[in-house]
Amino acid sequence: QKTQTCDAGKLITDEKNTHKEYVGFATLPNQVHRKSVKKGFDFTLMVAGESGLGKSTLVNSLFLTDLYKDRKLLNAEERITQTVEITKHTVDIEEKGVKLKLTIVDTPGFGDAVNNTECWKPVADYIDQQFEQYFRDESGLNRKNIQDNRVHCCLYFISPFGHGLRPLDVEFMKALHEKVNIVPILAKADTLTPMEVKKKKIKIREEIEQYGIKIYQFPDCDSDEDEDFKQQDYELKVRLATSVY
Ligand SMILES: Nc1nc2c(ncn2[C@@H]2O[C@H](COP(=O)(O)OP(=O)(O)OP(=O)(O)O)[C@@H](O)[C@H]2O)c(=O)[nH]1
Ligand SMILES: [Mg+2]
Structure with a gap:
């Protein structure tokens, strides 16, 4: 032996x-x-969903360095205001010598307008434009330094105050699910009890299935991955299946 x-x-x-x-x-x-x-790598994350669910707050908290520089209580005017147009923030991250250019795309929430039909259109158009730009750059002569601005993942915020998905949520996600990986987020979950969170997640998941919305699925873990990674992958999948988080 x-x-x-x-x-x-x-x-x-x-x-x-x-x-x-x-x-x-x-x-x-x-x-x-x-x-x-x-x-290095390019990664673009987008946030979308109904107005006032905390999309911009999450984006801001991802840039902790800026947020906590001179921490003071903000007065009403300085607080985050409603997002009115699609905005892009970019940050360069380096971890163990690997560079990552992280781009976060904040989008205006829907639901405030009198007519909300096709409110997903500007967001869908933005995603399409990034595909077109990448295609143009790839077909061009100088292909060495192309920046990949395609939206890789979209965090979709769902209201904690409704009973599951709202019709606009279904429309919105259906308009995007073929273009981008959607990760549904139950917004402001801190306003609910753990039992309510659990019930809502089960309901939302059932409706996602029922309406044929395709959300991001964790890929199968390669058998040659290291044990820590396999364990992490397993835990994430168990959490998804049992809605414990
Ligand atoms: N309870 C709770 N409140 C939050 C949370 N995140 C944000 N808020 C509050 O919700 C309000 C709206 O937050 P925003 O980040 O402006 O919401 P938004 O989704 O960007 O809204 P639009 O720009 O209109 O689409 C603010 O007063 C935040 O302080 C959260 O996780 N829990
Ligand atoms: Mg906003």
């Missing part, structure tokens, strides 16, 4: 050493990996 482990260990080190010298297509994944890490 012992010799076997030793041999296996030696084999792996040998393999690593040969990889360093070997030039061929087998080294391509390493090259791609190294290049991507060096260049």
